[in-house]
Amino acid sequence: MRWITNIYRLGVKEIFSLLRDPVLMGLIFYTFTFAIYTVAHGVQTELRNASIAVVDEDRSELSGQITGAFLPPYFKTPSEIDLGAVDPGMDAGRYTFVLDIPPDFEADVLAGRIPEIQLNVDATAMTIAGNGATYISSIVNAELLKFVSRSSGSVVLPVELRVRAKYNPNLDSTWFMAVMQLINNLTILAIILSGAAVIREREHGTLEHLLVMPVTSSEIMLAKIWANGLVIVLAAVLSLQFIVQGLLGIPIVGSIALFTLGSAVYLFAVTAMGITLSTLATTMPQFGLLSIPVFVVMNLLSGGITPLESMPQGLQNTVQVLPSTHFIKFAQAVLYRGAGIEIVWPQLLATTIIGVAFFAFGLARFRATLASAR
Structure with missing residues (x-):
C-alpha cells in the first residue's frame, strides 16, 4: 500500500x-x-482545383466535348494554349496537367482507328499527379464512349463496374x-x-x-x-x-x-x-x-x-x-x-x-x- x-x-x-x-x-x-x-x-489528398490546359489541334466537336468535361471542383476552367506554350507553362508551374488532342482525332475515332492523346503531368506533387491522371483518363474515356455511342448506336460494355466506398463513402x-x-x-x-x-x-x-x-x-x-x-x-x-x-x-x-x-x-x-x-x-x-x-x-x-x-x-x-x-x-x-x-x-x-x-x-x-x- x-x-x-x-x-x-x-x-x-x-x-x-x-x-x-x-x-x-x-x-x-x-x-x-x-x-x-x-x-x-x-x-487534402483528393483532387481539388487542379490547373489544366488543353492543346486542341483538332478543333472538332469531340475535342470540344472533352475540353468542356473538366469541371470544378476537381479542375479549374481549362486554358486553351498552343503547342509551343506547353513547356514554358509547365516549367513556370502554371499548369499541373496539359492535354494535347492531335489533329484529325475525331475523324480517326469515327473511322475505327486508334488515335493517341498525350497527357503531360507535373509530377512534383506526386499525390495530385497520380489522382489527377486517373481522373483525366476516366473523363476522356467517358466522353469518348458518349460520342461513339451517339454516332453508331448504343454500345454495351461486357462489364459494369460499381464502386462502393465503405467507412468513408465520400472519400x-x-x-x-x-x-x-x-x-x-x-x-x-x-x-x-x-x-x-x-x-x-x-x-x-x-x-x-x-x-x-x-x-x-x-x-x-x-x-x-x-x-x-x-x-x-x-x-x-x-x-x-x-x-x-x-x-x-x-x-x-x-x-x-x-x-x-x-x-x-x-x-x-x-x-x-x-x-x-x-x-x-x-x-x-x-x-x-x-x-x-x-x-x-x-x-x-x-x-x-x-x-x-x-x-x-x-x-x-x-x-x-x-x-x-x-x-x-x-x-x-x-x-x-x-x-x-x-x-x-x-x-x-x-x-x-x-x-x-x-x-x-x-x-x-x-x-x-x-x-x-x-
Missing part, C-alpha cells in the same frame, strides 16, 4: 507541476485543437487526416511531456530532493507515466469529442471507451520511451534534438501515412517493435470501422508487451541516472 500511495502522491505532484507550466499547457491546448483542425482542413481526406493527426500529436506529446518531466526535475534541482525521500526509482517513474499519460488521454478524448466530432463533424463509429483503453496502454509504452530518452540527455535542447528523429520515424513508418504493405519486407518486420505500429492499427479499426475488443486484442497485447520492454529498459536507465546523481 505504501508503494501505491507513493506513486499516487508523486503523480499528483507531477500534475500540479504540469498545470503550473504555462508553456506546456499552451502546447497541449494548441496540439489538440488548432493543430488538428488546421491540418484536417489544410492537408473525404478530412476524415482520415483529423484522426491521424490526433494520433500523431498524442505520440509526440507523450514523448515530450514525460521526458520534460525528468529534465525539469534535474534543471530545477528537485531530483536531489527525491533522492533523499523514502521512494524508489520505480515509484518515481511510474508516477510520471500515469500523471502525464492521464493528462494526454484526457486531452485526446476531449479533442475527439469536441474537435473531431463536434467542430469538424466527422462521425466516429467505434467505442470511445475502447479507444481510451487502448490509448492508455499505448501511452504507457510511449511515456516510458520518453523517460528513457531523457536519461540520455542532460538538457532540454538535447532532449528535443534526440526526440525529433524518434518521433519522425514513428510517424512515417508506423502505417499512418504510408501503408505497411508498400514497404520492403525487412522494414515491415523492423517497425513491429514500435508501439505506434500496433496502436495505429488499433485506432483505425476502432474509430473508422467500429471494431470491438474481440478484433483488436492482438494489437493491445503487442502494445502492452512492447510497453513492458520499454519500461524495463527505461527503469534500468533511470536507476543508473539516479545513482550517478547521488
